[in-house]
Amino acid sequence: MRVSSKAHYGLRMMTELARGCGKGPISLAEVSRAEHLPLSYLEQLAAQLRRGGLVESTRGVHGGYRLTRDPLTISVLDVVRVVEGEVTPVECLAQDYTPGSCIREGDCASQPLWQRLKRSIDAVLSQTTIGDLVADHSLVQTFAPLAAETGQRQASPRRREVAHV
Amino acid sequence: MRVSSKAHYGLRMMTELARGCGKGPISLAEVSRAEHLPLSYLEQLAAQLRRGGLVESTRGVHGGYRLTRDPLTISVLDVVRVVEGEVTPVECLAQDYTPGSCIREGDCASQPLWQRLKRSIDAVLSQTTIGDLVADHSLVQTFAPLAAETGQRQASPRRREVAHV
DNA sequence: TACAATTCCCACCATGACGGTCGGAATTTC
DNA sequence: GAAATTCCGACCGTCATGGTGGGAATTGTA
DSSP states (O other): OOOOHHHHHHHHHHHHHHHTTTSOOBOHHHHHHHHTOOHHHHHHHHHHHHHTTSEEEEOSTTOEEEESSOGGGOBHHHHHHHHHOSOOSSGGGSTTOOTTSSTTTTSOSSHHHHHHHHHHHHHHHHHSBHHHHHHHHHHHHHHHHHHHHHOOOOOOSSOOOOTTO | OOOOHHHHHHHHHHHHHHHTTTSOOBOHHHHHHHHTOOHHHHHHHHHHHHHTTSEEEEOSTTOEEEESSOGGGOBHHHHHHHHHOSOOSSGGGSTTOOTTSSTTTTSOSSHHHHHHHHHHHHHHHHHSBHHHHHHHHHHHHHHHHHHHHHOOOOOOSSOOOOTTO
C-alpha cells in the first residue's frame, strides 16, 4: 500500500509547473534544478503526463511544459492515475478488468471490503488539487524558518538511503 | 496502491482458521486444500502470522494452527500489517521511520495529504474483522448458485494470468 | 546558416520485492 | 518406528521500479 516515488515525482513536477502558471512554458531543466530530480527521468515522466493530457509541451529553445488546466481543477488522483495507472487495491476493481480473470469473483468474501477501500482512497486523493498543494507549500515555506529553530533532532546516526531528496 | 497477494493469502488463511474456530487446530494441508494455495508458501505465511501473534501452532500429528483471539476482534488491518508490514502510503509516516531520512520533511507540501490518506485507509481496514469476512462469505455462498445461473459472460478470450485462483 | 536549447523516443540496466519451491530438521501422536 | 505436522533456511525466476544514455527532431537566436 505504497505510493510510488514516480507518483511523488510527478506530483512535484506538477506543482512546479503550477507555480509558473501563465509565465510561459517551464523547461525540465528548471524543474530538475528546483526539485533535484534527474532530468532524464523527468523526461519520461513528462511524456506520461503529456499523454495523459495533464500538460502540454513546446519544443525548441524556449520550450518546456505547461499545465493544460487550472491547477485547482487537477486533482492528485488525476496525476497519480496517469503516472501509476488506475489506483485500486485489487485488479478486479479496475475498469479495464476483464471479467473472468479471477475465478473467485462472485464468491469473494473480501471484495466489498476492497470496494470500500478504493472509494475511500479515491475520495481523499480527488479532494486535494495541485493548486492546493502549491498554496500549502508556500504557507509551509513562510513558517519553516521558525519551525526549524525549535526542533533539533537529526541525531539519526545511520539514515536509510532515500531516493533523490 | 495495491494490496499484495500475500496479504490476500493471509486473509484467506485467517478466514479459514476462523471457520474452524474451537474445533482444534487446522493443518496447513487443510487450508491448502480448501483455498487452493501452495502448502510451502502457506508455511512461510503462517510463520509470519504466528510471529505477529495472530495465530498459535501445535506441532506433531494432529497439529496445526488456531487463532489466538476471537475472529471478531481481529481486524483486516491487523492481518495486513503483520504480513505486509505497516500500511502507509509513504515511509515517512511509519512509526519506525527515522526522522531525518527524508530531507524534505518540514518542507513537504504533500505530507498532510498522505496523512489524511493513511488515516482513511486505516479506518476502512480496521473496521472490518476476520469474523465479518467469514459471515459475509457464508452469506455469499448461500446466494451464489442463484447468481451464477443469471450471468453468462466468461467470453474473455485471453484472460490475464492470475495467481492461484 | 550554424548552434544551442529543448522535447522526444528508444534501448538498456541494476536492484529489490514478490510469489514460489525445495530439502531437511524437530516435534508429536499413533 | 512411522506418519503427520510445524519449523527453518536457502534458493530461484520474474517483474516493476527507478534510473541512465544516445541520439534523433524541433525551434529560437546569433
